[in-house]
Amino acid sequence: ESLLKSASEMLGAGASILDVGAESTRTASLPVSAQEETARLIPALKTLRKAFPEAILSADTWKGEVALEALRAGADIINDISGLAFDPLLPSVAADEGAVLVLSHIRGTPRDMQVAPRYGDTVREILSYFEERLVAAEKAGIRLDRIILDPGMGFGKRYEDNLRILNNLEAFRTFGLPLLVGHSRKTFIGQALGGADPQERLEGTLAVTALCSLKDVPLVRIHDARENGRVLAVLEAIKGAGR
Numbered sequence: 012e013s014l015l016k017s018a019s020e021m022l023g024a025g026a027s028i029l030d031v032g033a034e035s036t037r038t039a040s041l042p043v044s045a046q047e048e049t050a051r052l053i054p055a056l057k058t059l060r061k062a063f064p065e066a067i068l069s070a071d072t073w074k075g076e077v078a079l080e081a082l083r084a085g086a087d088i089i090n091d092i093s094g095l096a097f098d099p100l101l102p103s104v105a106a107d108e109g110a111v112l113v114l115s116h117i118r119g120t121p122r123d124m125q126v127a128p129r130y131g132d133t134v135r136e137i138l139s140y141f142e143e144r145l146v147a148a149e150k151a152g153i154r155l156d157r158i159i160l161d162p163g164m165g166f167g168k169r170y171e172d173n174l175r176i177l178n179n180l181e182a183f184r185t186f187g188l189p190l191l192v193g194h195s196r197k198t199f200i201g202q203a204l205g206g207a208d209p210q211e212r213l214e215g216t217l218a219v220t221a222l223c224s225l226k227d228v229p230l231v232r233i234h235d236a237r238e239n240g241r242v243l244a245v246l247e248a249i250k251g252a253g254r
Contacts, residue, residue, distance in 0.1 A: 014055055015062055022066060025240035028088065029063075030232060031055055032071030036092050036121045036166075038198075045076045052077060053084045060085030069113070075100025082108045088159075092117055092166060094144045095151070102151030113159045113191055114148065116140050118167025125167065133172045134179045137162055141186060159230065161191040165198060173199040177219065180226045193232035194219045195239075217242050224250075 018029055033051035034043050043051075052070065059068055069088035070081035075098045078089045082104070090113040095102050097120070105112045116137045118128050130136050141160055149155060160183060162176045173194075183190050194200065200215035201207045207215070213235055220239045223231050224246040233239045 014058060018059055018063060018066070021236040022063060024236035025244070026236045028067045028069050028230075029059060030069040030071055030088075030090055031059065031086075032090075033077075034072065036071075038121065038125045038165075040121045042121075045074050048072065048074065048077050049080050053080050056081055056084040056086055073097045073101060075102075075104045078110070079104045079108070082110055087111060088113060090161075091115060092121075092163070094140070095147055096144070102148065102153060105148075106152035109154075109157070111157045111159065112148070112153060113161050114141070114144055115161040116163035116166065121166075128167045128169055128172070130169075130172055133168075133175045134182050137176070138182060138185065141183075145186065155188070159189045159191050160186060161193060161232075164192060164194045168199070170199050170202050173197075174203075177222060180223070180228055189230060190228050191230040191232060192219070192223050192228050194223075195231075195233040195235070213238060221246060 021029060031052065033048045033055070052072070056068060056070065059066065067088065068086045069090045070078060070086040071090040072078050072081060073091045073093040078101055081089070088111040089105055091101060092115045094114050094116060119126070145155065145158070148158060162183060164173050164176065180190065195216050196209045196212040200212045200219065201209065204212065204215050216233065216235065217238060220231050220233065220242050224243055231239065
């Protein structure tokens with residue numbers, strides 16, 4: 012009931028995709044087994060697919076075994092935080108099933124990604140990573156026109172790295188692929204607000220959402236659909252009037 016209520020509210024507020032995950036990828040989190048993740052995720056996906064047959068569903072997993080079951084349960088997208096790097100089975104699953112793939116940047120793993128990450132040139136290094144991962148995706152048979160890029164806000168990034176990504180979003184257009192920014196209530200927003208807790212980061216989240224809209228980023232991954240949707244609606248109206 013809680014799942015259906017949340018999904019209905021998000022879709023009603025204008026969310027275009029429901030992204031569903033069953034394993035925490037927060038800083039210092041440990042992975043769960045594929046069996047555990049499948050047992051959590053698949054019933055949720057089946058429930059959502061039945062209740063909202065027209066909705067676009069994304070399964071947030073890096074495990075090939077889980078991804079395959081998720082796609083068979085009705086998922087349209089695989090959202091892989093590892094950029095195809097954690098499980099050698101995932102690329103073939105994505106290719107064989109023809110799934111849309113969110114290919115993300117991460118340095119390390121969720122368990123250790125925030126243990127002193129370092130970059131010489133944040134944006135250039137992420138772009139080089141995407142070049143390598145896109146070659147790997149193409150070799151695996153994944154169509155490039157089915158890939159979305161996510162620079163991985165907070166995934167092995169210092170405070171300043173996250174800000175540099177946002178200051179240089181245009182650079183990620185070099186690949187000609189859609190960009191997704193997942194910034195909602197993350198630690199760097201709390202730092203920018205003087206140490207605000209997650210529940211106090213809504214305004215900061217909305218500021219980044221507005222920035223993404225102004226820089227024509229097509230996808231933002233957020234928690235608060237109603238509030239973010241209203242920000243986007245106003246900005247789209249302004250941009251539409253300008254055109």
